[in-house]
Amino acid sequence: xxxxxxxxxxxxxxxxxxxxxxxxxxxxxxxxLTYNTEVDRTKVTLPKTLVRSEIDKKAAVISxxxxxxxxxxxxxxxxTGEEMSLPVGTKEEIITFxxxxxxxxxxxxxxxxxxxxxxxxxxDDILDALKQSKVKVIYLLSDQKTVGxx
Amino acid sequence: xxxxxxxxxxxxxxxxxxxxxxxxxxLIIYFMVTSxxxxxxxxxxxxxxxxNDTPEIKQEDSIDILVQPGGDILLDKNPxxxxxxxxxxxxxxxxxxxxxxxxxVILRTxxxxxxxxxxxxxxILRTPEDQGGIKIDTISIPTQREIENxxxxxxxxx
Numbered sequence: 001x002x003x004x005x006x007x008x009x010x011x012x013x014x015x016x017x018x019x020x021x022x023x024x025x026x027x028x029x030x031x032x033l034t035y036n037t038e039v040d041r042t043k044v045t046l047p048k049t050l051v052r053s054e055i056d057k058k059a060a061v062i063s064x065x066x067x068x069x070x071x072x073x074x075x076x077x078x079x080t081g082e083e084m085s086l087p088v089g090t091k092e093e094i095i096t097f098x099x100x101x102x103x104x105x106x107x108x109x110x111x112x113x114x115x116x117x118x119x120x121x122x123x124d125d126i127l128d129a130l131k132q133s134k135v136k137v138i139y140l141l142s143d144q145k146t147v148g149x150x
Numbered sequence: 151x152x153x154x155x156x157x158x159x160x161x162x163x164x165x166x167x168x169x170x171x172x173x174x175x176x177l178i179i180y181f182m183v184t185s186x187x188x189x190x191x192x193x194x195x196x197x198x199x200x201x202n203d204t205p206e207i208k209q210e211d212s213i214d215i216l217v218q219p220g221g222d223i224l225l226d227k228n229p230x231x232x233x234x235x236x237x238x239x240x241x242x243x244x245x246x247x248x249x250x251x252x253x254x255v256i257l258r259t260x261x262x263x264x265x266x267x268x269x270x271x272x273x274i275l276r277t278p279e280d281q282g283g284i285k286i287d288t289i290s291i292p293t294q295r296e297i298e299n300x301x302x303x304x305x306x307x308x
Contacts, residue, residue, distance in 0.1 A: 021167075024174040031181030047269035051276045052191035064265075111192065116266030120217075120259045121294075123268070128293040131197055140269060141192040 040085040040113065042077055047116035048145035055139045059109040060101050061085060062094065062130075064122055066115040074115075074122050081108075091125045098133035106136070113141040193269070193276060195291065212290075213246050215239075217259040221267040232270070239274050244284045254288035261294065 042063040058081045065075050078097045079085035088094055101108050110130055114123060130138055216224040221232035223239075230238060247253055255275060259268040272291075277283030292300075 017171075020171060021174065024171065024178060027178050028174060028181065031178065035181060035184075047266040049193055049269060049273040049276075050281070051193060051273055051278065053194050055190045055192055055194075057190060114265050116264065116269065118265050119261065120263045120265055120268055121261035123265050124259070124261060124294050127291065128295050131293060131296075135197060137194060137196050139192045139194045140272075142269065142273075144191075145273070 039079040039081060039083065040077060042075070042085070042113065044113060044115040045117070046113070046141055046143045049142040050145050052142055052144060053139075055111055055141070056081075056109045058082065059111045059139065060098075061111045061113055062126055064112070064114040064118050064126070066117045074118050076122070076126070091129050094126060094129040095132055098130050098135055102133050102135055106134075108135070109137045109139060110135050111139045111141050193272060195289065211250070211253060213243055213253055213255045215255065215257050215271060217257070217263050217268050217271050219260055219262045219264075219267070221263070221270060223271060232267075235271065235274055239271070240277065240282070240284055243275075243286065247284065247286070251285075252287055254290050255286050256290045256292065258292060258297065 040061045040063050042065045044063065044065050060081045061077075061079045063077045063079075063085065065077075067074060075087060076089075076094070077085040077087050078094065080101055088097065098110065101110075112123065112126060127138070214224075214226050218224065221235075223230050223232070223235065225239065225242060243255060257268070257272060257275065272289070275286060275289055279285055
């Protein structure tokens with residue numbers, strides 16, 4: 001018996017992509033809105049705390065990183081919160097920087113972003129410089145400590 | 151004379167959108183790579199306003215904490231190891247504040263101690279009441295220069 005082979009019907013397989021543009025634009029809008037330029041990219045291991053409060057995104061930043069070889073000097077950088085951070089060498093330079101920022105905005109918040117291993121002497125110098133510059137609110141940047149965690 | 155109507159040729163007008171998806175994905179990749187979810191939380195403390203009517207605090211009117219290298223503390227000159235701080239520090243302060251709730255806590259730190267040691271103690275002091283903490287009206291963090299000024303005013307040589 002002869003088998004009659006019918007002409008195979010081509011399957012019209014198609015992925016519906018019309019909504020892809022919508023999804024992509026939604027993602028773009030999300031990233032545009034949440035986009036942050038990080039003014040200070042100093043890598044530090046922050047101390048961990050249970051208590052943490054929100055810091056103004058435009059706050060001025062003073063970062064202190066531990067030296068890689070442990071015996072070298074700590075590196076301090078300052079940023080107004082709007083410009084990229086610059087290294088500073090002495091306490092007087094921090095006072096000059098903070099005074100200038102406070103003169104422009106007396107309510108400017110300052111954030112100390114320091115490695116948990118730096119000697120307190122360095123933090124003491126920064127706190128003293130900020131107090132002398134009449135800074136009103138200081139934040140100590142920290143990571144979240146989990147209950148029972150180290 | 152009959153007028154011949156010519157059939158108008160339709161011009162296909164279409165904006166080519168084929169490359170839009172490519173551009174969009176490039177933008178997404180750019181924002182994903184460059185955006186940072188930076189840490190924007192931490193411990194806050196407000197510095198006292200600069201006024202002339204600052205109350206004078208006598209040493210016996212305050213609770214004195216000195217953070218030592220290694221994380222142990224001297225609490226009113228009595229040693230307390232770091233491992234026991236979470237259990238013993240707040241009950242001690244609560245007991246003192248029960249007598250005078252306006253007693254300030256002075257947090258001093260040895261220059262050779264680490265920043266992490268100081269933050270460890272400060273975090274315990276700032277524990278919210280709903281998490282087992284106590285309400286402390288004033289936590290003072292004097293700098294080395296301020297401490298030396300006080301010693302000089304009191305005529306104490308360190």
